[in-house]
Amino acid sequence: MTEPAVADRPAGERIPAIEAVDVSRTYQLDGVSVEALRGVSLTVQPGDYVALVGPSGSGKSTLMHLLGGLDRPTGGRLVIGGRDVNALAPPEMATLRNETIGFVFQAFHLLPRTSAVENVALPLVYRGVSARQRRERAAAMLGRVGLGHRLDHRPNQMSGGEQQRVAIARALVTEPTVLLADEPTGNLDSVTGAAVLELLEQLNAESGVALVMVTHDQEVAARAHRRITMRDGVVVADSADPRSAHDRPPSVDHGRPATLVPAPSAEPRSASGSGPGHPSGGSGGAAGATGRLPREVERPGGTG
Amino acid sequence: MRVAEAWRVALDALRANRLRSALTMLGVIIGVASVVLLVAIGTGTKQKVEQQVEGLGSNLLLVVPGRIEVGNAPVVSPLTLKDVDAVTRVVGDPDRVAVTVASGATARAGARSDFTTVQGVLETTPAVFTRSLARGRYLTGTDVDTSRRVAVLGDSVARALFPDRDPLGQQVALAGVRFRVIGVFAPLGQSLGVDRDDEVHVPVTAAQRLWGTQRVDGIAVKAPDRERIDELGERIVAELNRRHPDTEFSAVTQQQILGVLGDILGVLTGVLAAIAGISLLVGGVGVSNIMLVSVRERTREIGLRKAVGARPRDIGVQFLLEAVLLTTIGGLTGMALGVGTALLVDALSPIPAAITWWSLALAFGVSAVVGIVFGVVPAQRAGRLDPVVALRTE
Known part of the structure; x- marks a missing residue:
């Protein structure tokens, strides 16, 4: 373990916001293990603006959940805000999320029948902030996202763009070090989406909160300072962010080379009775015939 | 999360589903009301009999031939x-x-x-x-x-x-x-x-x-x-x-007569209360059922709350309070209903009914305990929900 068990905020520039080393995540589904992530290493520095791209099923969402402390890795080391998540009990994980992470979801996830200001204040409830202070801070945050005039509106009285702004305000009201946005513009039309994106970028630039955004949209991804591309549970490309390249350890800059060993679950399925000439399941060589494997390693600079 | 905050959240949740909350409470209301009413009737009858025996005069000793026992022929x-x-x-x-x-x-x-x-x-x-x-x-x-x-x-x-x-x-x-x-x-x-x-x-x-x-x-x-x-x-x-x-001669005191009558009426009151208690239990099962539905229905809300920093305990307490609120509000309403009915019965029928503080305290305490007991399982289930799965739920 590295020594800073608790993050020292004043020295935040030195300590990575999130550090993942060879992180893997395996699910058990009906007795079959599915490897969603197989050895991902990356570092998010305070103030980063990262786009996480990749096809469906590439492990982006799993990685987001891990980076946000909603889930734990089954292998490797994950340090969020200076704390190793493997050493944390569920209540400590909750506190860690509350203090260091802000989430923005594609579907907004606002509480219905609850005013904008109360939605924004929700994370502060779990921090034990008094009701008056919560309202003050939530109202101020709503002002920053341009909704100072809609404090007491409920989600069903607001447009999609406004709802996402409320969700952004809720994510930032705790002054987290990392803002994780999962397809934040996915449910919005292009104009509204662009405005929300601009807001996120502006907040990232102003407050220094690291912005990690999962997106399908290549245009959106192109605006990020750094792009991490995933496929089949590994990072296949990680463009360096020129702004912070000088103080990032080079060893974790790129994902380590993806292995070409196929997952056991990737074997072709053949009806057991009908293939007498095919006595045993294929080994590594047979996997190539499926057309799904092998993966290619995409080098930085290959996109955009 | 502060306790006052948790109460507010639980109340809001109940208010959001007024009809369902009311119907769930109805089971508890009927259970508590029948406990209060039947205990009141039992107690009232006992008190009246005691009054009448004591009304014979104080420190009375009745001397009669024969032994005072059930089944003995008069002598x-x-x-x-x-x-x-x-x-x-x-x-x-x-x-x-x-x-x-x-x-x-x-x-x-x-x-x-x-x-x-x-x-x-x-x-x-x-x-x-x-x-x-x-x-x-x-x-x-x-x-x-x-x-x-x-x-x-x-x-x-x-x-x-x-x-x-x-x-x-x-x-x-x-x-x-x-x-x-x-x-x-x-x-x-x-x-x-x-x-x-x-x-x-x-x-x-x-x-x-x-x-x-x-x-x-x-x-x-x-x-x-x-x-x-x-x-x-x-x-x-x-x-x-x-x-x-x-x-043979027997000398019996009022205390002895009261003792025998009191025992009989006490057993009767207990049996009535137990029967009413069963309906309270059934009401508790209803609360448990509705809380499980509520947890499932609000899975996404639970996931969101966890994402923004709610600990498993915070979520558990929230749902437990909801169950306890259901049963205590139901309990208080049932008490009022039971007391009201008992007073009506006492005033309008020859059946005596007397409200005792202990029956009210018992009914209220039991309904709160029912809420806790039947709320624990749904609350634990809510607290343990995996936030990743919960957020994905539609």
Whole structure:
């Protein structure tokens, strides 16, 4: 373990916001293990603006959940805000999320029948902030996202763009070090989406909160300072962010080379009775015939 | 999360589903209301019986031949007024000793008649049995000593025979023999379905002559104090046994009568409360069921709350409070309903009902406990939900 068990905020520039080393995540589904992530290493520095791209099923969402402390890795080391998540009990994980992470979801996830200001204040409830202070801070945050005039509106009285702004305000009201946005513009039309994106970028630039955004949209991804591309549970490309390249350890800059060993679950399925000439399941060589494997390693600079 | 905050969240959740919350509470309301009502009826009945037994007079000792047990045939009394004199010597105070020789008889006055109980008594009866007169006077020592044919009527008898006349000074025929009415008792009312005003008191000597007997059915003694009442009873029984070696005698106190009656009524009340308690239990199962539905329905909300920093405990407490709120609000409503119904029953029907603080405390406590017990499983389930899975739920 590295020594800073608790993050020292004043020295935040030195300590990575999130550090993942060879992180893997395996699910058990009906007795079959599915490897969603197989050895991902990356570092998010305070103030980063990262786009996480990749096809469906590439492990982006799993990685987001891990980076946000909603889930734990089954292998490797994950340090969020200076704390190793493997050493944390569920209540400590909750506190860690509350203090260091802000989430923005594609579907907004606002509480219905609850005013904008109360939605924004929700994370502060779990921090034990008094009701008056919560309202003050939530109202101020709503002002920053341009909704100072809609404090007491409920989600069903607001447009999609406004709802996402409320969700952004809720994510930032705790002054987290990392803002994780999962397809934040996915449910919005292009104009509204662009405005929300601009807001996120502006907040990232102003407050220094690291912005990690999962997106399908290549245009959106192109605006990020750094792009991490995933496929089949590994990072296949990680463009360096020129702004912070000088103080990032080079060893974790790129994902380590993806292995070409196929997952056991990737074997072709053949009806057991009908293939007498095919006595045993294929080994590594047979996997190539499926057309799904092998993966290619995409080098930085290959996109955009 | 602060407790006040948790209460607010739980209340909001209940308010969001008013109809469902109300229906869920209904099970608890009915359970608690029936517990309160049935315990009130049981307690009321017990209190009324106790009042009536105590209303006989305080520190009373009833001496009768035979053993007082369920199933024993009544014994023909061997007691006479001589035995009464012996008992009086034991007691030491003639004013504390009363007797009765009773028999059914038809009372007539003019064209009206009423079948009633005629009691031959001593002049000490009002002092021993705490009876008061509405009008006229009671029997005197002289009435008893001279077997004077005078009678004191119970309220029912007086109404039956003299509905529109003042009975004082009127003649009344008891078993064909004429007596003069000298007094009317103040009404006592019903006791365990028996009209206690349906009786006529005459001097014991006159009654014995009327029926041609020397016997006395029973002796009642008003003990000077509660402490020595048992010892006094033993001495009286010993004296009577000495005089009548062939007969057993019993001396029972009000406390003993109350004890037996109280036990019976207590068991009855307990059984009623237990039956009502079952419906409260069923109400609790309903709460558990609805809370499970609520957890499932709000899976996404749980996921979101966890994402922004709610600990498993925060979520668990939130749902537990919701369940407890359901049952306690239901419990309070049920208490109000039970008390209201009990008061109505007491006022409008012959069934007595008395509210006791312990039955209210018990009903409220049980409903809160039901909320906790039946809320724990849904609350734990909510607290343990995986936030990743919860957020993905549609």
